[in-house]
Amino acid sequence: ATSIKQRIMMQLVKNESQTDIADDFSVSGWTVRRVINHLDHVFKPNYHWLPRHIAFDDFHSGRFAPSGMSMILVNIENHRTLNIILSRRSSFLRNYFLRYSHRARLAVQTVTVDLYTPYRRLIQELFPHALIIADHFHVVAQAYRALNQTRIKVMNRAGKSSRQWRALKHFWKLLLTPSALLKYDNFWRRRNFGYAQLTDIEVIHRLLAFDDELKQAYQYYQGLILAVNHRSKSALNQLLAIKWTALPQAFQKVQRTLRTHRQKIIASFKYDHYTNGPVEGTNNKIKVIKRTAYGFRNFFHFRVRILISLPNSYIAINWHNKTAHVQGQARAA
Template sequence: MTNDINFLTGIKDPYLKPAKPFLTEDKRLKVIHLIQSYPMHCPLCGQLMRRNGFRKKPVTIKILPIAGKSTLLKIKKQQYLCPPSASCPKRITRVAQVQGVKFACRIANNVKYHIIQELSDNESMRTIASHHHVSVNTVERQLMGLEATFKPNRHWLPATIAFDDFASGKFAQSKMSMILMNPQNHRTIDIIQSRNSHFMRSYFLSHYSKKARWSVKLVVVDLFESYRNLIHDLFPKAIIIADHFHVVAQAYRALQSARLKVMKESGPNTHEYRALKHYWKLLMAKEGQLDYLHYYPRRNFRYAWLSNQEVVKRLLNFSSELRAAYEYYQDLITAINQRGQSLLNQLIKQHNLPVTMRRVKRTLTKHRQEIIASFYTQLTNGPIEGTNNKIKVIKRTAYGYRNFFHFRIRILISLKTSNLMSRELSKKRTR
């Protein structure tokens, strides 16, 4: 019968015995009645204590739902007495304790474990609370109990780090927080509340020792200028690597601006305007990936049978400035994909560029060494961009967060590649 009780309740306590009646239930609630009694020794003298009846009021403990119904245990606990004697001068009283339930707590440990497990899934706290028939505050307490698990190691940082910002909400003045990651194994190191330079400086100085910061050799960041001075101060031995994505994204936006400029100059309801608006995706695609084998009737070109490559050629004939911007954009993509340093130098020396592409050239000139360093390391912020998408889903599911610490722990527990989580799991395996 003990094995049946352990299987039914999920509490592995060999001293739990069934009471009469064993089970009562209504439409919403199941109640299992049990008795807890076992031999107990005095904590002072070590002698076997006397059984002194049962508590008048049974103890109520919440367990996992059974058949979709909220389930409670009502346990009659044995009371114990050790009267005064020569070996034990004080009168000692005790009450039986249930294994699998924390002292003075009315929720079983396995319920808490299931709540923590569901916190790693993309579900709101209210939904998790309804699954286990507990309050939202109970779920929040389990989440806050994980804060010590996700505490950064002050004396360690990987040799390669990457950080990027993401929209977090009202936790910072800029409404942007930072994610710190190891780009080589894609493990998240921590979530930083604000991307403000002063805040980040104080964060790294307070959370990581000088030895840990000086051990960083490579830092992958975007083109945000304020990060450069911060990196030189905090990680003096690190080489800065410019992220490929942000370099290409700036050229992408510049080409879009050139396209929109031609459309405005042509005016609405013109052939050029409609063609550039309808086939803009072909204009932004890589030149080597354009289809030149299959032909389709194109409505904007009087239903002429054209391939994608021929459509792009006709679009570029609309404007010499658009053609120059397109060729510069394609050469930049080729230089980054082929890691061509000579081609990059040619782009930097190129003259007579469209106005929209001059800013891209200034960026390449300013961050030339950082871009060349990325050719050799082949490191990007791509893993962070994927993590940012998951963070957006977490935020949307919860309809936003008001507490940054709840938000941070929820992100770290949801990311299976969290460096803090893997460090904690390795400790448990060692034990």
């Protein structure tokens, strides 16, 4: 029985559902659950240490979490996962981080987050020495979504049977592509423009000619990408100086949000190598784990499977060392 439990522990590393693991070893699903429950002591974080540079981001977890959203905490310097936190609500996050010693929280120098305003007040309270950095992905995503909304609005205004509607629907990816990635020399026959041979740039010019609001939205979106990619404080300030009422409706909220977080965005230009990109990649892995398991009803099981499966997490590194020790004992026996 002990050897089977040890083999189940080693099998948990693989992205395999608990039911399949139980079938592999001819045991009940409850046996696999008991093995996971006995791992509680292995998966306790070190509440006396935090890295200098951290990042956290929310993701869809399950019904066990308030609002269905949980948080992932990462060491942004080496992209190692620190922990999975049950809820993203401010009261829960405050109680969670207060478990860490005051000295550990004072050691945190930067916190990279999205533009969710309540996080700012919470971070200032919990990590008084930390500089808050706005994640570049979430900054650009604000304008990305607004441009897409404007595109759909212009499509609906033109009518479903119109040439403009079909062209804006067909070339939506091209419209959202950063201008630096557009091609100037690919003369292709474009069915939506009478099979004329047009480059990507020429297609964009024709799309923007459909509507002034779309053109203004596109220019704002590309201007923001340019400012972020070149870490240009002057370009950002020039963009944020635009009167928000003069912008398309979808971009008015974007302008107010970016103005609120101006200093966080400028701080991100100095620490441009600290982004939530690795966190977003981890979120994709979590989706795969959830899909394989057909969802989770127990947060502890969910957290354990994530932390074991992520090879770069601190807990997974300790876990691999533990399982290697177990394997060595089994071979010796």
